Amino acid sequence: MATNWSGFVRNFHDFFKQQQQQDQPEPLIKSYFKRGLNNVKQTPTMKYLPTYRLESKKPVNKETVEKMMEKVITKSFEDFQYESKAAQKLAKSVSEELKYKFKTFEFDRFRVISIVTIGEKFYQGMESMCSFLWDPNADGFVNFTYETPQYFVIATLYYIYYD
Missing domain, CATH: 1.10.287 (Helix Hairpins)
Incomplete structure (x- = not known):
């Protein structure tokens, strides 16, 4: 070879x-x-071929996604006591769960990005910014914040139309 x-x-x-x-x-x-050369990996085929459709047949319903995010986050953080290593693992698992639950709604032709931030309340400030180039009519985001006296959780789910 x-x-x-x-x-x-x-x-x-x-x-x-x-x-x-x-x-x-x-x-x-x-x-x-x-x-x-029989061991060469083949590239995966596209799930959708370009149709140049500008609108989704089943668009994202923000209210249902927001309710889903609220349920997942409140269930995941009910008994959580802040610890940095545990917070990293939990943020990753909650982010994956949010993406999975979003995909179960089967919104037509949307890619999803899930970001979960967990921070300890220790008299500090926090600023976060995210910038995308997207279509404001088709793409968007849903944000949910969960707070306790010890920590805060900010979960953001971005959905981008894939034509």
């Missing part, structure tokens, strides 16, 4: 000489690929 381009050319040249000596009728390229 060739590791670089020059090795590939050298292997193909050697194979070509063998084919001429053996005088086999099978096509050169086809047999070479059968022999040496």
